[in-house]
Amino acid sequence: MTVTAPQPLDLSHHYSYTAKNRTASSVKSFYKYYSIPGIANFAGGLPHPSYFPYDTLEATVAKPERLKPNTDADSKPDRVNVPKLSKTIDIQTRIDLTTALQYGTAEGYPALLAFLRQFVRDHLHPNVPYEGGADIVLSCGNTDGLSKTIELFTNPWNPHRDWVHQREGMLCEEFTYMNAIQTAQPLGLNIVSVAMDGEGMRASGKGGLADVLENWNFRQGRRPHVMYTVTIGQNPSGAVLSIERKKELYAICQKYDVVIVEDEPYWNLQFPSAYEMEAHARGSSGTSSRYYKKDGKSSGYPFLDSLVPSYLSIDTDGRVVRLDTFSKTVAPGSRLGWITAQPAVIERLTRITESSTQQPSGFVQSIIAETIMGNQSANSNSRVSKIREGKGWQMDGWVRWLEGLRAGYEKRMQATCTVLEDNKFFISEDFEDLPSTATDHADDWEIIDRIQMFDFVWPKAGMFVWIEVHFENHPLRSQYSSEKLSQALWIHLTQKPTLCLVGPGSMFAPTPKSLEKAHRYIRISFAPMDVEEVTPFTTRLVRGFQSFWKRKNLDGLEDDIATLDMRALQAGSTASFSATSY
Amino acid sequence: MTVTAPQPLDLSHHYSYTAKNRTASSVKSFYKYYSIPGIANFAGGLPHPSYFPYDTLEATVAKPERLKPNTDADSKPDRVNVPKLSKTIDIQTRIDLTTALQYGTAEGYPALLAFLRQFVRDHLHPNVPYEGGADIVLSCGNTDGLSKTIELFTNPWNPHRDWVHQREGMLCEEFTYMNAIQTAQPLGLNIVSVAMDGEGMRASGKGGLADVLENWNFRQGRRPHVMYTVTIGQNPSGAVLSIERKKELYAICQKYDVVIVEDEPYWNLQFPSAYEMEAHARGSSGTSSRYYKKDGKSSGYPFLDSLVPSYLSIDTDGRVVRLDTFSKTVAPGSRLGWITAQPAVIERLTRITESSTQQPSGFVQSIIAETIMGNQSANSNSRVSKIREGKGWQMDGWVRWLEGLRAGYEKRMQATCTVLEDNKFFISEDFEDLPSTATDHADDWEIIDRIQMFDFVWPKAGMFVWIEVHFENHPLRSQYSSEKLSQALWIHLTQKPTLCLVGPGSMFAPTPKSLEKAHRYIRISFAPMDVEEVTPFTTRLVRGFQSFWKRKNLDGLEDDIATLDMRALQAGSTASFSATSY
Incomplete structure (x- = not known):
C-alpha cells in the first residue's frame, strides 16, 4: 500500500548565474563553537x-x-x-x-517561522506530493517574494549586449497584476501572455498555454521557462482556476519544463455564493456546483478543505513556487509574507534574502x-x-479569522454584483424613472429597448469585478473609436454626480496583444469600501454608465490617462483613506 | 557674496540597463482625480x-x-x-x-519620511553643496539599501556569456564588511580592494585609490565606477576617515567618474577619547587632536557638529550615495534605514523599491x-x-539618544583597549605571576623578555578592534606557517579557560590579495557585552594569547574554519544572546 513519494527535481539548470554564485552558509558548521557554555562572544557586531x-x-x-x-x-x-x-x-x-x-536569520523569526511551517505543511498544503514536503522562507510581502524568485530563476537580458536567443521569458495571464510584470519586465524578460476564459488561464485552444509553448517562435528568444500566475481571485478577473484545469496546465509545464510561480494574496477569499447567485441571476445551471473536494489528507478545517487547492498539491516535480502574504489577511503595511517551495529552492531564496532584506522587520x-x-x-x-x-489566536483562531474575512468580502461582492447584474442594460430616456428592479421583468422590455452596456463574470474569489464594456453598443460608436470612448468613460465616471474612480483595463495589460483588448475593460474593487457604502456607490457607478450612454458628445472628457499605473491608484487610494473615518 | 550652488551631475550613464528600464511613476498626474471630494474609490485593491x-x-x-x-x-x-x-x-x-x-508609498511613511528628511537636510548634512540638497528614500536597512544601490549602478556579468571588457567593478577597502561584498560579488562584479592605513582607505601610495585607478589593467574589465566604503568606524578596522582624506579621495573619484557608496551604520559612535587614550598609552603626541571642526552651517547640535562629516558635505557633483540605518541606533531587527543622494538617484531607487520591498513594514x-x-x-x-x-523624543531627544549611545559604546571601547594595550607583550614563564600592570614599567622589562604578541590601533569609532597578531614572534613559527598558527589560535581561544569567540581576519578579506594578509588579523567586538563583562572577558582573551604563546605544539587545535562567514557569526551571536539575560 505504501507509495514512495517522488523526489523533487533538481531545478538548478533554471537558476540564474547570480543565484548560483551565492555562497552556501556555513552557519551549521559553527554551532559547536557558539554553543560552548560560557563562551565570550567577541565575534558578532551586535548592538x-x-x-x-x-x-x-x-x-x-x-x-x-x-x-x-x-x-x-x-x-x-x-x-x-x-x-x-x-x-x-x-x-x-x-x-x-x-x-x-x-x-x-534570513529564514524568519524562529517562533513565527515554526508557526507558518506548521500551517503550510499540515493545514494549507497537507498533500504536497514530493518526498519530505515543501519548506518556507519569510518574505517582505509578495512583491518582495516575486522579486527574489525572479532573481533566482532568470538572467537579465540587455538587447544592446546580448543575443536574442539568450533572452528568457515569463508567461502570465492575458490580463494580470501589473506590479508583478513591472518587477520582471525591466530585466529584459520577454513577457508572454496566455489566453484566459472565465476560469483563468487556458490550457488548450488558440492562445492557451499548450499553443503558446508548442508553437514558440524561437526568433523571440528562449521558450519561457517561468510562469507567473494568480489562480485564486485572479487580478483583475476574479477567476478561480479549478484543480482540473491546474492539472492540465501542470502537465504542459512538465512537458516544457516550466517553473510555476503562484501568487496567492486572495486564496482565503473564495466565494461559494458567487456560483449560485450568478446561476440564479442568469437562469443558468451547472455553474452553481460547490468547490473542489479535496483528495488526500484533510487540512483539519472544513474551511480550508473547501478551498481550491494550490498547484503545490499536484506538484510531483517540485516546480511550484508559491507566494503568500499577510497583506490581505492582516494588513498590507505588514510587509510580511512567505514563500513555499521545495527545500533546495528555499535554500537559494534564503541566500538571496541574506544579501537584500536580511529578514522582515x-x-x-x-x-x-x-x-x-x-x-x-x-x-x-x-x-x-x-x-x-x-x-x-492559535491555529484555530487564525483559520477562523481567515474565514471571517472571507465572509466580510463575500458580502461586499454580493452587493456589488447584484447592482451590476440588475443594471447591465441601458434604460432609454422614456423609462428611466422606473426602478432598476424593473429589469427583473427584462423579458417585457426586450422588445422595447434593450442595449447592453457591459457584462461581467461574478468573481469567484478576491476583491475585484472585471467589467467588459460594450462600447460597440454606444450611440457615439460611429463617431469615436472604442479606445476613445473608453478614455472618455473613465473621466465621465469621475465627474459629478457619478464621482467614481475605477481601474482602467489598460492597467492590467502585460503585452501589446493584451493591450489591444484591454481598453474594453474596467476593474472595480469592492474591498476598500464600508459595507454599507457598496450598494449606493455601485448604484452611482451604474447610473454613471447610464448617463454616459446618453451623452451626445464627449466634450469635457479629455485627459491623458494613458500612463495611469498601479502606483498611482495605490497612492491615490491610500491618500483618500486618510480623509475617511472608520 | 551669493555663490550659485552647482547642479548635481547627471549620473544616468552609470545606471544599469534594468534600472533605466523602470518606468516613471504617474502618481502625480493623478492627484487631481483621487482628491476629488466624495469620490468613490473602486480603483485600488486595498483591504x-x-x-x-x-x-x-x-x-x-x-x-x-x-x-x-x-x-x-x-x-x-x-x-x-x-x-x-x-x-x-x-x-x-x-x-x-x-x-x-x-x-x-515607496518613499516611506509620510510622517517618518518628513522627520528623516529634516534630520538629514538640516542637521546631519546641512552643507550638501549642490543645488537643492539631497533627498532620501527609506530602506529596509543598509543591506537592502546597498542591494538596491548596486542594482541601480551595476549590470550583472556572466563570464559564460559576456566579454571581459564588459565586466564592471566595485572598489572597496582592503579589509571590509563581507556581507556587502557578498551582495555584489555574485553579480559577477570585479571586487577591487584599495590599501588602507590607520585612518582608512588610502588615496596615494602603492595600492592607494589613485594607484589602482591610474594603473588600471583593462584586461580585467572596465575600470571600476562604484566604490563601497565605510568611513566612520570602518568594519573591521574601526578607522575614521578624516575630511581631509575624504577630499583627496573625492577628487580622484571625480577624475575617474566613480560613484561613492558610503555605508555608515556607526556614524554616531565616534570616540574622541580614543585619540587621547591611545596617545597617552603610547607616549605619542599629535594624534590626540580633536575632531574636524565643521565649515559652513552648523547642524544645530554640538554633538553632531563634532562628528566627521560625510562625503555628502563635499559632494559638489552629486556622486555620493549614503546608507543610514536604525540597526545600531534603535535595533537591528527594525530592518529600517534610509538612502541619501541627489534627487534623480533617489527617484530611481524609489522605482526599484516599488518592485521589491515596496516600503519598510x-x-x-x-x-x-x-x-x-x-x-x-x-x-x-x-x-x-x-x-x-x-x-x-522630538529632534532634541533623538540627537540626545544618539549621543547617549556613543557614550555607552565608548566606555566599552575604553575598557577593551585598556586591557589590550596593557597586554600586547608575552610575559615569559618566569614572570607570569606578576600583575599585568607590571607592563606599566615596560622599560624595566624590555631588556629581559619582550615579545610582542599583537598590535592594534585604538578604534576611533564603531564597535570593533582590529588586532594584528605577530605570529612571526611565536615560538612555533619555525615549525608552522602563520596561516596554520592563525587557525590554531582561533580554536585555542575558544577552548577552556579562555572561552572566547573572535572574528578571524579572513572573514573580512574581499579579494585574494587581501586574503594573503588577512590571516594575521582578528576582529573583536565589544558591543554585545554587558559593560561590566568587558574587562574580565578581554582579560580572558589576552590570557588566551599568553597561553597560546606558551604552547609547545598545536595538538587538539585542528578544524576547518576556512569557511567561517558573517552569517555564521551573526546567527551564533544571536543564538548565544537568547540564553543571556539583561
Missing part, C-alpha cells in the same frame, strides 16, 4: 540589547471572533504584549524583543507571532507582567 | 481597514535620557501609542494604523515615528485615548 529603546511592544488586537461574533464578549479585543525578555528557552516558541529586535514578526501564538511567559521582573495577556 | 486586526500599537520606550540620566525620573520609560485612527489631517504629521498598515515605521515625533491626537472614540502619551 547591546539594553540599547534597544523598547521595553515592550504591545497591541490591542481583535479576537478572531470579531468578524462573526456570537456574543458581545467575542468582539472585545485582546491585549498582546511582547516583553523585552521572555523566560522561554525554546527559540521555536520564544517571542521577545531581545531576540526579535536583534539580528536574526522584527517589529512585525514579533507582534504577529505574539498575536497568533501568544501566551509567552514574560520575565517576572518586567514592568508589564501584570497586564493580562490573551492566549493568542 | 478594508476595519479588517486590520490591530486597534492600537503601543510600546514602552526609553526616554532619551535613559542612557545618561540626571535624575531617576529621567530613566522612567514613556508610553507610546499608535491609535487606529488619528484626527490629524496633515499626512506629514499623522501617525495611525489606518494609514501605516495600508499600502503606502508599517509596524516599525509607525512605532518609530510615534516614538520620535509623538504627540498625535488620538480619535476621541478610541478605547485607548485615556492612556497618557508622551510627547515623543
Whole structure:
C-alpha cells in the first residue's frame, strides 16, 4: 500500500548565474563553537540589547471572533504584549524583543517561522506530493517574494549586449497584476501572455498555454521557462482556476519544463455564493456546483478543505513556487509574507534574502507571532507582567479569522454584483424613472429597448469585478473609436454626480496583444469600501454608465490617462483613506 | 557674496540597463482625480481597514535620557501609542494604523519620511553643496539599501556569456564588511580592494585609490565606477576617515567618474577619547587632536557638529550615495534605514523599491515615528485615548539618544583597549605571576623578555578592534606557517579557560590579495557585552594569547574554519544572546 513519494527535481539548470554564485552558509558548521557554555562572544557586531529603546511592544488586537461574533464578549479585543525578555528557552516558541529586535536569520523569526511551517505543511498544503514536503522562507510581502524568485530563476537580458536567443521569458495571464510584470519586465524578460476564459488561464485552444509553448517562435528568444500566475481571485478577473484545469496546465509545464510561480494574496477569499447567485441571476445551471473536494489528507478545517487547492498539491516535480502574504489577511503595511517551495529552492531564496532584506522587520514578526501564538511567559521582573495577556489566536483562531474575512468580502461582492447584474442594460430616456428592479421583468422590455452596456463574470474569489464594456453598443460608436470612448468613460465616471474612480483595463495589460483588448475593460474593487457604502456607490457607478450612454458628445472628457499605473491608484487610494473615518 | 550652488551631475550613464528600464511613476498626474471630494474609490485593491486586526500599537520606550540620566525620573520609560485612527489631517504629521498598515508609498511613511528628511537636510548634512540638497528614500536597512544601490549602478556579468571588457567593478577597502561584498560579488562584479592605513582607505601610495585607478589593467574589465566604503568606524578596522582624506579621495573619484557608496551604520559612535587614550598609552603626541571642526552651517547640535562629516558635505557633483540605518541606533531587527543622494538617484531607487520591498513594514515605521515625533491626537472614540502619551523624543531627544549611545559604546571601547594595550607583550614563564600592570614599567622589562604578541590601533569609532597578531614572534613559527598558527589560535581561544569567540581576519578579506594578509588579523567586538563583562572577558582573551604563546605544539587545535562567514557569526551571536539575560 505504501507509495514512495517522488523526489523533487533538481531545478538548478533554471537558476540564474547570480543565484548560483551565492555562497552556501556555513552557519551549521559553527554551532559547536557558539554553543560552548560560557563562551565570550567577541565575534558578532551586535548592538547591546539594553540599547534597544523598547521595553515592550504591545497591541490591542481583535479576537478572531470579531468578524462573526456570537456574543458581545467575542468582539472585545485582546491585549498582546511582547516583553523585552521572555523566560522561554525554546527559540521555536520564544517571542521577545531581545531576540526579535536583534539580528536574526534570513529564514524568519524562529517562533513565527515554526508557526507558518506548521500551517503550510499540515493545514494549507497537507498533500504536497514530493518526498519530505515543501519548506518556507519569510518574505517582505509578495512583491518582495516575486522579486527574489525572479532573481533566482532568470538572467537579465540587455538587447544592446546580448543575443536574442539568450533572452528568457515569463508567461502570465492575458490580463494580470501589473506590479508583478513591472518587477520582471525591466530585466529584459520577454513577457508572454496566455489566453484566459472565465476560469483563468487556458490550457488548450488558440492562445492557451499548450499553443503558446508548442508553437514558440524561437526568433523571440528562449521558450519561457517561468510562469507567473494568480489562480485564486485572479487580478483583475476574479477567476478561480479549478484543480482540473491546474492539472492540465501542470502537465504542459512538465512537458516544457516550466517553473510555476503562484501568487496567492486572495486564496482565503473564495466565494461559494458567487456560483449560485450568478446561476440564479442568469437562469443558468451547472455553474452553481460547490468547490473542489479535496483528495488526500484533510487540512483539519472544513474551511480550508473547501478551498481550491494550490498547484503545490499536484506538484510531483517540485516546480511550484508559491507566494503568500499577510497583506490581505492582516494588513498590507505588514510587509510580511512567505514563500513555499521545495527545500533546495528555499535554500537559494534564503541566500538571496541574506544579501537584500536580511529578514522582515522584527517589529512585525514579533507582534504577529505574539498575536497568533501568544501566551509567552514574560520575565517576572518586567514592568508589564501584570497586564493580562490573551492566549493568542492559535491555529484555530487564525483559520477562523481567515474565514471571517472571507465572509466580510463575500458580502461586499454580493452587493456589488447584484447592482451590476440588475443594471447591465441601458434604460432609454422614456423609462428611466422606473426602478432598476424593473429589469427583473427584462423579458417585457426586450422588445422595447434593450442595449447592453457591459457584462461581467461574478468573481469567484478576491476583491475585484472585471467589467467588459460594450462600447460597440454606444450611440457615439460611429463617431469615436472604442479606445476613445473608453478614455472618455473613465473621466465621465469621475465627474459629478457619478464621482467614481475605477481601474482602467489598460492597467492590467502585460503585452501589446493584451493591450489591444484591454481598453474594453474596467476593474472595480469592492474591498476598500464600508459595507454599507457598496450598494449606493455601485448604484452611482451604474447610473454613471447610464448617463454616459446618453451623452451626445464627449466634450469635457479629455485627459491623458494613458500612463495611469498601479502606483498611482495605490497612492491615490491610500491618500483618500486618510480623509475617511472608520 | 551669493555663490550659485552647482547642479548635481547627471549620473544616468552609470545606471544599469534594468534600472533605466523602470518606468516613471504617474502618481502625480493623478492627484487631481483621487482628491476629488466624495469620490468613490473602486480603483485600488486595498483591504478594508476595519479588517486590520490591530486597534492600537503601543510600546514602552526609553526616554532619551535613559542612557545618561540626571535624575531617576529621567530613566522612567514613556508610553507610546499608535491609535487606529488619528484626527490629524496633515499626512506629514499623522501617525495611525489606518494609514501605516495600508499600502503606502515607496518613499516611506509620510510622517517618518518628513522627520528623516529634516534630520538629514538640516542637521546631519546641512552643507550638501549642490543645488537643492539631497533627498532620501527609506530602506529596509543598509543591506537592502546597498542591494538596491548596486542594482541601480551595476549590470550583472556572466563570464559564460559576456566579454571581459564588459565586466564592471566595485572598489572597496582592503579589509571590509563581507556581507556587502557578498551582495555584489555574485553579480559577477570585479571586487577591487584599495590599501588602507590607520585612518582608512588610502588615496596615494602603492595600492592607494589613485594607484589602482591610474594603473588600471583593462584586461580585467572596465575600470571600476562604484566604490563601497565605510568611513566612520570602518568594519573591521574601526578607522575614521578624516575630511581631509575624504577630499583627496573625492577628487580622484571625480577624475575617474566613480560613484561613492558610503555605508555608515556607526556614524554616531565616534570616540574622541580614543585619540587621547591611545596617545597617552603610547607616549605619542599629535594624534590626540580633536575632531574636524565643521565649515559652513552648523547642524544645530554640538554633538553632531563634532562628528566627521560625510562625503555628502563635499559632494559638489552629486556622486555620493549614503546608507543610514536604525540597526545600531534603535535595533537591528527594525530592518529600517534610509538612502541619501541627489534627487534623480533617489527617484530611481524609489522605482526599484516599488518592485521589491515596496516600503519598510508599517509596524516599525509607525512605532518609530510615534516614538520620535509623538504627540498625535488620538480619535476621541478610541478605547485607548485615556492612556497618557508622551510627547515623543522630538529632534532634541533623538540627537540626545544618539549621543547617549556613543557614550555607552565608548566606555566599552575604553575598557577593551585598556586591557589590550596593557597586554600586547608575552610575559615569559618566569614572570607570569606578576600583575599585568607590571607592563606599566615596560622599560624595566624590555631588556629581559619582550615579545610582542599583537598590535592594534585604538578604534576611533564603531564597535570593533582590529588586532594584528605577530605570529612571526611565536615560538612555533619555525615549525608552522602563520596561516596554520592563525587557525590554531582561533580554536585555542575558544577552548577552556579562555572561552572566547573572535572574528578571524579572513572573514573580512574581499579579494585574494587581501586574503594573503588577512590571516594575521582578528576582529573583536565589544558591543554585545554587558559593560561590566568587558574587562574580565578581554582579560580572558589576552590570557588566551599568553597561553597560546606558551604552547609547545598545536595538538587538539585542528578544524576547518576556512569557511567561517558573517552569517555564521551573526546567527551564533544571536543564538548565544537568547540564553543571556539583561
